[in-house]
Amino acid sequence: MSPTERSRRFPHNAGLGLVYALLILIVLPLSSLADEIDTALIDLSDRSFEVKQAAVDVIAAGGDPRAATLLEALLGGNLYARESDRRPVLVAPAPGGYRLTDALDGSDLGEVERGAVKKITINNRMRNQLRTAIAALTLASPDPAIRLKAAQQMLGDANPIVVEAIREQLGREDDQRVRDYLDLSLALASLRDEAPAARLVAVNALSGSLYPAARNALTKLLSEEPDPEVRAAAERSLVAIEQKLKLNAAAETLFFGLSLGSVLVLAAIGLAITFGVMGVINMAHGELIMIGAYTTYLVQQAMPGFLDYSLFVAIPAAFVVAGLLGILIERTVIRFLYGRPLETLLATFGISLILQQLVRTTISAQNVAVQNPSWMSGALQINPALALTYNRLYILIFALMVFVALLLILKRTALGLQVRAVAQNRAMARSMGVRSARVDALTFGLGAGVAGVAGVALSQLTNVGPNMGQAYIIDSFMVVVFGGVGNLWGTLVAGLTLGVANKLMEPWAGAVLAKILVLVFIILFIQKRPRGLFPQRGRAADG
Amino acid sequence: MGLDSVMKGDKGGQAMLAVLLVVAVVVPILNLVVPESSPWHVSTYTVTLLGKYLTYALLAVAVDLVWGYLGILSLGHAAFFGLGGYAMGMYLMRQIGDRGVYGHPVLPDFMVFLNWSELPWFWHGFDLFWFAALMAILVPGALAFVFGYLAFRSRVTGVYLSIMTQALTYALMLAFFRNEMGFGGNNGLTDFKDILGFDLKSDATRIGLFLASAGALAFGYLACRWIVTSRLGRVAVAIRDAEARTRFIGYRVDRVKLAIFTFSAMLAGVAGALYVPQVGIINPGEFSPLNSIELVIWVAIGGRATLYGAVIGAILVNYGKTYFTGAFPEAWLFALGALFVIVTLFLPKGIAGLVGMIRTWRRSRSASEPHPEVSP
Numbered sequence: 001m002s003p004t005e006r007s008r009r010f011p012h013n014a015g016l017g018l019v020y021a022l023l024i025l026i027v028l029p030l031s032s033l034a035d036e037i038d039t040a041l042i043d044l045s046d047r048s049f050e051v052k053q054a055a056v057d058v059i060a061a062g063g064d065p066r067a068a069t070l071l072e073a074l075l076g077g078n079l080y081a082r083e084s085d086r087r088p089v090l091v092a093p094a095p096g097g098y099r100l101t102d103a104l105d106g107s108d109l110g111e112v113e114r115g116a117v118k119k120i121t122i123n124n125r126m127r128n129q130l131r132t133a134i135a136a137l138t139l140a141s142p143d144p145a146i147r148l149k150a151a152q153q154m155l156g157d158a159n160p161i162v163v164e165a166i167r168e169q170l171g172r173e174d175d176q177r178v179r180d181y182l183d184l185s186l187a188l189a190s191l192r193d194e195a196p197a198a199r200l201v202a203v204n205a206l207s208g209s210l211y212p213a214a215r216n217a218l219t220k221l222l223s224e225e226p227d228p229e230v231r232a233a234a235e236r237s238l239v240a241i242e243q244k245l246k247l248n249a250a251a252e253t254l255f256f257g258l259s260l261g262s263v264l265v266l267a268a269i270g271l272a273i274t275f276g277v278m279g280v281i282n283m284a285h286g287e288l289i290m291i292g293a294y295t296t297y298l299v300q301q302a303m304p305g306f307l308d309y310s311l312f313v314a315i316p317a318a319f320v321v322a323g324l325l326g327i328l329i330e331r332t333v334i335r336f337l338y339g340r341p342l343e344t345l346l347a348t349f350g351i352s353l354i355l356q357q358l359v360r361t362t363i364s365a366q367n368v369a370v371q372n373p374s375w376m377s378g379a380l381q382i383n384p385a386l387a388l389t390y391n392r393l394y395i396l397i398f399a400l401m402v403f404v405a406l407l408l409i410l411k412r413t414a415l416g417l418q419v420r421a422v423a424q425n426r427a428m429a430r431s432m433g434v435r436s437a438r439v440d441a442l443t444f445g446l447g448a449g450v451a452g453v454a455g456v457a458l459s460q461l462t463n464v465g466p467n468m469g470q471a472y473i474i475d476s477f478m479v480v481v482f483g484g485v486g487n488l489w490g491t492l493v494a495g496l497t498l499g500v501a502n503k504l505m506e507p508w509a510g511a512v513l514a515k516i517l518v519l520v521f522i523i524l525f526i527q528k529r530p531r532g533l534f535p536q537r538g539r540a541a542d543g
Numbered sequence: 544m545g546l547d548s549v550m551k552g553d554k555g556g557q558a559m560l561a562v563l564l565v566v567a568v569v570v571p572i573l574n575l576v577v578p579e580s581s582p583w584h585v586s587t588y589t590v591t592l593l594g595k596y597l598t599y600a601l602l603a604v605a606v607d608l609v610w611g612y613l614g615i616l617s618l619g620h621a622a623f624f625g626l627g628g629y630a631m632g633m634y635l636m637r638q639i640g641d642r643g644v645y646g647h648p649v650l651p652d653f654m655v656f657l658n659w660s661e662l663p664w665f666w667h668g669f670d671l672f673w674f675a676a677l678m679a680i681l682v683p684g685a686l687a688f689v690f691g692y693l694a695f696r697s698r699v700t701g702v703y704l705s706i707m708t709q710a711l712t713y714a715l716m717l718a719f720f721r722n723e724m725g726f727g728g729n730n731g732l733t734d735f736k737d738i739l740g741f742d743l744k745s746d747a748t749r750i751g752l753f754l755a756s757a758g759a760l761a762f763g764y765l766a767c768r769w770i771v772t773s774r775l776g777r778v779a780v781a782i783r784d785a786e787a788r789t790r791f792i793g794y795r796v797d798r799v800k801l802a803i804f805t806f807s808a809m810l811a812g813v814a815g816a817l818y819v820p821q822v823g824i825i826n827p828g829e830f831s832p833l834n835s836i837e838l839v840i841w842v843a844i845g846g847r848a849t850l851y852g853a854v855i856g857a858i859l860v861n862y863g864k865t866y867f868t869g870a871f872p873e874a875w876l877f878a879l880g881a882l883f884v885i886v887t888l889f890l891p892k893g894i895a896g897l898v899g900m901i902r903t904w905r906r907s908r909s910a911s912e913p914h915p916e917v918s919p
Contacts, residue, residue: 314555336888340905342616343887345702345705346843346887347884350880350881350882350884352832353877353883354880357873360873417890476712478706512717513718514716519711519713523711524709526697526707527693527694527696527697530697530698530703
């Protein structure tokens, strides 16, 4: 908003403003202030609405932050007056009648019968006055969150008292988001100005604004604006708004796509190890994810008071549980089937059925409720048209962290070196002293553990039930095959690409058709590039 | 080639066909002639159950043909089975005519429910039995042909092929779940009334369907035997055991694979078409990847590359499923899961191989002879 705009005045309502200013002057001396407010509090339950209005003005002008609560109670019809001394009170139902609390300081005033209090009634004019007064009071609050809420509430209010309050607040406001709202509010108010020049300035100021209120106001203005110049400017501003909204919608789609992609990456990355590095088709991978999710559930059950920290316990717990289970599976079944991938497919599928039924019999066939910690809820508001939900954001970051961790393990540790050596040439690795059986067990355990960790993340996004693993197994294989077997980077790129592609198609194709199209695309893609996006080169690829 | 040369040396197959013949003769008599009070009476429910098993057996034979003899582990045969089933289901839907809940003369109930005004183009012709029967074979065949053509030409093999076939059936399942597809969505096709003018609920029709299933199984079995004993079958086995070598000798590996894969899909379609009138419903659940994998395990349990083993496996596993899900519903998945593991670990040749294993074990005890391995 331009400074010229801010300095404009509203001549037609100067009288009221003057009264307001006078009131402030009258109540300024502190000693008389308390008396004034006490009288005003009594006056609130007066029969005449004029007296009540005057009392509201006095209370509002007092600047007491607690006054906002009182006025809000009055506005909401929750304020009562005690018959004995006409003191305004808040009531709560009690066995014998009502329990009273002081409306201003919240102190307990004991229980009374129903007839001992009387509701303070208000009329429509008072409602407007109250809203304005509450806004002015809260706008001066030291808490930026309360100020923001107030600014949002009075958005576009052309009442000169409000406009004046906003102007004043703008002079000292240091929170950028509150400033944005205040600026917007002033511009919206100016749209109703009688002078076309003022409207023009306001229209230009609103150009490209992402607030829905700005767009609505401009659309409304366009339909009733007499001045052609302002109309043209409004049209231009609207076009700018639409463009920016489109850009933000695209950014949102991209975020949703990356979020879905991160889920795919998380689900697939363990498979990229067991399938990609070891050549084992682990159909029980989805069930290991499920085990991770159930571990989260059990951890939350075990520490009910510490929900916010439960995930930090659940992540290592799920890694260990799923990892040990993976090692068990490897030692008892898979080690007899190396070199026979189709047989591992069948055997691990059997294991997946057993695991599913195990969860069904021991815990429940129904879905269990895994809770979200408080820090996972809410959204990061980038701008008024774009909000990134924290749970998706954290899971995206978490997926990248898991990816980097795995990459480091494979590329920078002794175990990783051995894993790669065994994957490339088992006989040679063995002759170099690598204990391949141990490496196999650990690799499989690592892949399984990562699946468990993925389960912790997925438990925050989707339903946790015995069948949840099946929903991910096909997608996971698609991601690994699409990315190129034996290539972690391929899995990352493939997962994110498929996620974004899915979300890009969803608006016009619908969720199910988009998924089908992605599947068909992969089937066709594999015909062209049978080894995926990033094929492994060399003899190891001819497995 | 006559029947003799096709069945020569296939003792298990001969026994299986003989049992099939006996069952096909005895069961209808026990159902229709023997009075219900007699302990020998076979209920119509059992007849239908047996008929269902026989269609599963035919499906298993189709899978064994590509897995046992060609080395392609298809995880998409439930899709071909389901497509055949849907073709038959569409015919049966059209036969309902105006006897549906909404009484519309042409449109099936679910279309009236979805406020459709006319029949979608792909539903035309399905009021004719011959057309539906043809489609039950041609649609799965065409899908297998297109998919196989693309996959085999670019040499997608082994695990990749398995995963692709699984993706195929998964995509089909998702597609058929959509109401917009025009196949009844989630509920599928059901409430069938009659087939070729015969009431589907009558005993005689059930017997007829049972006999048709037995006949189809016998025919399918002989056709597969004919393929595997022909030169084509021997090339297929060569491809299974050493694909690159077969290619270098000069065989067009992709064409051999395509021919057998497509034929197998058609066989699966026939099985599906016979399955639907007996169970009375077809829904997208038939496409679920679990079904495809499960039927692979029937073959594995019965014994790969024997064909008759697939029949044994399919009937045994499904009997076990019927029994367990009735008696101990909790235990079924444990049992099935354990079967998967145990068979792959300890019975690589399945039940059919058990006889051979015992025989070689005896022989090796008397004279420690090496025995030929069947490569996986």
